[in-house]
Amino acid sequence: MSWRWFLCPIVGTGGEKDPYRSRLRDLGITHSAHIPSNPDGTPQFSWCVCLASANDFTVVDADVLIDGFPGVQLSETLGSFSVAVRNKVQTALTNRGVDLTGITLTNTVGELLQRAGETLGATWDWHKVSLL
Amino acid sequence: MSILASDTFVRANNVDLGTSWDECTGESQVGGFNISSNTAIPAAVSSDSSETNNAATWPNDQYSQVTLTNPIADGVGAGSGPMCRAATGATVTRYRLIGNASGYDFARFVAGAYTSLSSGSGTTFAATNTLYLEVKTNGANADWICKKNGTSFASGTDTSPVASGRAGIAHSGPSTTAALSAWEGGDFGATVAQTIPGIIQGANNPMIGLRYV
Numbered sequence: 001m002s003w004r005w006f007l008c009p010i011v012g013t014g015g016e017k018d019p020y021r022s023r024l025r026d027l028g029i030t031h032s033a034h035i036p037s038n039p040d041g042t043p044q045f046s047w048c049v050c051l052a053s054a055n056d057f058t059v060v061d062a063d064v065l066i067d068g069f070p071g072v073q074l075s076e077t078l079g080s081f082s083v084a085v086r087n088k089v090q091t092a093l094t095n096r097g098v099d100l101t102g103i104t105l106t107n108t109v110g111e112l113l114q115r116a117g118e119t120l121g122a123t124w125d126w127h128k129v130s131l132l
Numbered sequence: 133m134s135i136l137a138s139d140t141f142v143r144a145n146n147v148d149l150g151t152s153w154d155e156c157t158g159e160s161q162v163g164g165f166n167i168s169s170n171t172a173i174p175a176a177v178s179s180d181s182s183e184t185n186n187a188a189t190w191p192n193d194q195y196s197q198v199t200l201t202n203p204i205a206d207g208v209g210a211g212s213g214p215m216c217r218a219a220t221g222a223t224v225t226r227y228r229l230i231g232n233a234s235g236y237d238f239a240r241f242v243a244g245a246y247t248s249l250s251s252g253s254g255t256t257f258a259a260t261n262t263l264y265l266e267v268k269t270n271g272a273n274a275d276w277i278c279k280k281n282g283t284s285f286a287s288g289t290d291t292s293p294v295a296s297g298r299a300g301i302a303h304s305g306p307s308t309t310a311a312l313s314a315w316e317g318g319d320f321g322a323t324v325a326q327t328i329p330g331i332i333q334g335a336n337n338p339m340i341g342l343r344y345v
Contacts, residue, residue, distance in 0.1 A: 030252025
């Protein structure tokens with residue numbers, strides 16, 4: 001079993017059998033999602049940050065609507081990845097409105113993840129998220 | 133942790149759980165749960181139903197735990213389980229965790245709007261397994277933990293939390309069977325007084341208002 005973090009679209013209508021949910025659920029991937037809501041229960045954003053666990057992420061990697069964070073450990077610095085990998089995650093984040101001001105090659109993947117989560121909710125903390 | 137209320141559901145068959153329980157009338161099945169063969173069963177396994185417990189004054193920091201009797205592999209998103217911070221009456225606002233032999237689903241409901249916050253087949257449930265949900269205030273957030281047989285399988289923090297409500301039980305249909313043989317809910321007890329470190333630990337200790345010179 002391995003664990004990875006993703007940026008995913010939110011799908012669904014919020015109905016009893018059609019919840020607002022990460023697209024990962026429809027792919028059959030066990031996950032926890034950060035989905036802040038408006039006072040009426042509708043999602044504040046069209047996307048969410050997810051921690052997922054699986055033996056095989058092939059189906060997720062093949063989904064063009066889902067973007068994964070790079071690396072194996074959140075402590076890895078952005079400078080340890082190729083330009084292509086960095087550009088891919090940068091595009092994924094900026095397309096979702098994540099402010100990357102101040103992020104440099106010395107920042108870690110965890111700090112990038114935190115920046116994405118804080119875009120959804122300023123007090124979110126990835127350290128609180130766990131999944132078996 | 134301390135138990136504020138509990139129920140073994142051992143009593144005569146009845147379409148009502150008793151005076152300690154209130155049906156959530158905003159569900160697709162307004163009848164909540166019934167007593168059958170000394171278990172709590174959904175009034176209709178094809179629909180959603182829930183009941184809140186009124187035997188305690190529920191603090192915002194609370195847990196709710198059920199013992200599953202015979203969960204079947206009816207698919208992720210179906211089954212019975214505990215609720216926390218659940219509104220009463222027709223307002224379907226609460227945290228709900230349900231599980232079965234296929235997997236689990238943890239969700240926030242606000243006025244009926246259902247948001248799945250964690251789900252999957254990574255953790256499944258069999259007869260006599262316990263399913264536990266805990267919700268605690270953490271600043272503006274609510275920290276939540278889901279446990280199976282006392283071991284955490286998912287946790288997180290909700291930045292747009294349901295603020296308060298009762299503990300209870302819930303069902304998400306359609307299920308083949310989704311009976312509960314026990315339930316308990318509780319809080320986390322009084323805060324333990326912390327020992328204030330020695331005043332020479334800091335030049336200016338704001339905890340005790342002294343200045344070390």
